[in-house]
Amino acid sequence: MLDEANAYERGMDDDLTFQTVRELAGTAYMAGRSAPPTAVEIEAVAKKLLWWDMEADWEDVMPSDDCFWTLAEPEMRASYLRGARIMLEIARKAVTE
Structure with a gap:
């Protein structure tokens, strides 16, 4: 986060101090922590x-989570997406309270 803030500072006016950049970075971090979860998250x-649920069925080489995701039916993916969204919203709410 600080590396990104420092890179941002280099692109700004010279009158920004390190403290100003830290404050901007802190504000951005807090905004990100309280924002709704993104589709990527x-x-x-x-x-x-899904990978954890499938893990018990494999003994030797465990396929990647992308492999299971690709093979899952659309309804199954939708169900896991709903569950993930709810979990992330609960976590974000806990962080902001």
């Missing part, structure tokens, strides 16, 4: 949940 959690 939701899908990543859904893929991992």
Whole structure:
């Protein structure tokens, strides 16, 4: 986060101090933490949940979460996406309270 803030600072006016950049970075971080989950975050959690559910069926080489996600029926993916969205919203709510 600070690396991104420092890169942002290099593109700004010279009158920005390190403290100003830290404040901007902190504000951006808090805004991101309280924002609704993104589609990318939701899908990543859904893929991992599906992978965990399939894990018990494999003994040797475990396929990737992308493999299971690709093979899953659309209704199954939709169900995992709903569950992931709910979990992420609960986590975000806990962070902001």
